[in-house]
Amino acid sequence: MAAARMDFEPAGELKIGQVGIANLRVRTLDVARLAEEMRERVARAPKLFSRAAVVLDFGGLPQSPDRATAQALVDALREAGVLPVALAYGTAGNDALAQALGLPLLAKFRAAYEPIGGDARPVEAAQAATAGAGAEPPAEARAAPPAKVQAPAAGEPGLIQASPVRSGQELYAGNRDLTVLAAVGAGAEVIADGSIHIYGALRGRALAGAQGNEKARIFCREFHAELVAVAGHYKVLDELPRELRGKPAQVWLEGGQLRVESME
Numbered sequence: 001m002a003a004a005r006m007d008f009e010p011a012g013e014l015k016i017g018q019v020g021i022a023n024l025r026v027r028t029l030d031v032a033r034l035a036e037e038m039r040e041r042v043a044r045a046p047k048l049f050s051r052a053a054v055v056l057d058f059g060g061l062p063q064s065p066d067r068a069t070a071q072a073l074v075d076a077l078r079e080a081g082v083l084p085v086a087l088a089y090g091t092a093g094n095d096a097l098a099q100a101l102g103l104p105l106l107a108k109f110r111a112a113y114e115p116i117g118g119d120a121r122p123v124e125a126a127q128a129a130t131a132g133a134g135a136e137p138p139a140e141a142r143a144a145p146p147a148k149v150q151a152p153a154a155g156e157p158g159l160i161q162a163s164p165v166r167s168g169q170e171l172y173a174g175n176r177d178l179t180v181l182a183a184v185g186a187g188a189e190v191i192a193d194g195s196i197h198i199y200g201a202l203r204g205r206a207l208a209g210a211q212g213n214e215k216a217r218i219f220c221r222e223f224h225a226e227l228v229a230v231a232g233h234y235k236v237l238d239e240l241p242r243e244l245r246g247k248p249a250q251v252w253l254e255g256g257q258l259r260v261e262s263m264e
Contacts, residue, residue: 022049023088023232025057026073029065035076042081044238050081055106057088064093067100074101158194165190165204172210186226192216206251207234214253219263223249233258 026034042049054077058064065073074084087098089105098105158177165171165180167187178192183200190196190204193211201222209216209231216230223244227236228251235258248263 021085022052022054022082023057024054024077024084025060025088027060029061029069029073031069031073031076034073035080038077038080038082041236044236046081052082053085054082055086055088056084058094058097059088064091064097067097070097070101074103159192161190164200167204175211183222184220186224195219202228205229208251209253216252218251219249221248223247223260228258228260230258235260 024034024038028034038049056070056073058070064070077084084103086104086106087094087101089095095105158179159171159173161171161178161180162182164182165184165188167185169185170189170191171178171180172190173192173194173196175193177194177197178190179197179199180190181199184190184198184202184204184206186203188204189207190198191207191210193209193213193216195217196206196208196219198206198218198220200220201224202218202220203224203226205227206218206220206225207227207229208218212231214231218228218230223240224246225237225240227234228240229235230251230253233253233256240260244260244262249260250263251258251260253259
């Protein structure tokens with residue numbers, strides 16, 4: 001008889017954390033065009049997009065695609081250089097499509113990128129469970145008000161990071177601003193639901209208004225960013241003005257367009 005196992009430590013430790021992941025919202029179901037656009041993005045910013053995990057969001061379409069078309073898109077995006085890993089939760093039909101493709105659904109992913117006051121509905125855990133059973137969300141859930149960012153309590157300070165954010169690290173400030181008193185290194189990522197203030201060099205990625213706050217801004221003392229984004233609108237290194245590199249800069253949304261200008 002085999003000896004009884006004396007330790008109770010699990011073989012694997014599972015933790016849920018913040019993950020930097022791209023959301024591809026499909027607005028025109030043209031597989032060849034979508035693949036070509038993604039191929040161009042990978043070519044412009046290979047360090048950012050090459051073999052990047054991508055969530056497919058079909059919420060911008062009148063209805064979810066059929067399995068054959070969705071599989072063709074997954075295959076084409078893989079050939080273009082990215083890795084589709086999930087579908088964004090939408091309807092029971094989307095759940096069936098995800099199962100057919102062998103991909104998971106990310107229940108709250110889309111809501112995190114919708115503008116405040118938009119048409120998106122919050123997806124609660126109960127709705128995700130209902131969708132998993134192949135049924136439509138209950139009427140009271142479908143009629144829920146749009147998702148809103150929870151405001152921090154009065155007088156509550158933002159998150160302050162005194163030490164540098166180094167390559168491979170990710171720092172997230174939920175429901176508040178983020179202030180970094182040092183540098184953000186290349187390959188590092190700072191994310192805030194509010195604005196981001198960087199008093200050193202920004203060499204990595206900065207994503208403000210992560211829950212859709214279009215009034216959020218990014219400020220930095222020395223601009224070398226790999227990527228900047230506000231409320232899901234982003235620009236990568238090759239799209240950023242060369243004359244701003246090394247200078248104090250701010251980033252904000254104006255008329256739905258991302259603006260990047262010097263503060264000198």
